[in-house]
Amino acid sequence: MTLTRSTPICVKCKVIMKCHKNAQFVQDPTVGGFPSTVWSGDVWKCPGCSCKVVTGFGSAIVNGVGSVDVLEFKWDLKSPNENEGE
Numbered sequence: 001m002t003l004t005r006s007t008p009i010c011v012k013c014k015v016i017m018k019c020h021k022n023a024q025f026v027q028d029p030t031v032g033g034f035p036s037t038v039w040s041g042d043v044w045k046c047p048g049c050s051c052k053v054v055t056g057f058g059s060a061i062v063n064g065v066g067s068v069d070v071l072e073f074k075w076d077l078k079s080p081n082e083n084e085g086e
């Protein structure tokens with residue numbers, strides 16, 4: 001396996017995460033309105049601690065059909081834990 005621009009590495013376990021699932025839709029909270037805008041990405045999972053990330057987003061899609069598997073989240077641009085970790 002080679003590294004790409006979006007290959008996630010678990011800092012805690014120091015291993016390359018494995019692709020867990022393709023086509024995970026994520027709702028884009030910065031684009032308002034209806035229908036909502038979603039992005040299609042891939043879920044990567046750490047084989048060590050099982051933490052997951054979504055990365056490798058392609059293009060934005062207007063969610064007109066109401067995808068069943070959409071991850072909604074709050075995009076907090078001002079994170080209180082900005083310097084947490086390293």
Ligand SMILES: [Zn+2]
Pocket residue numbers: 010011012013014046047048049050051
């Ligand atoms: Zn890990």
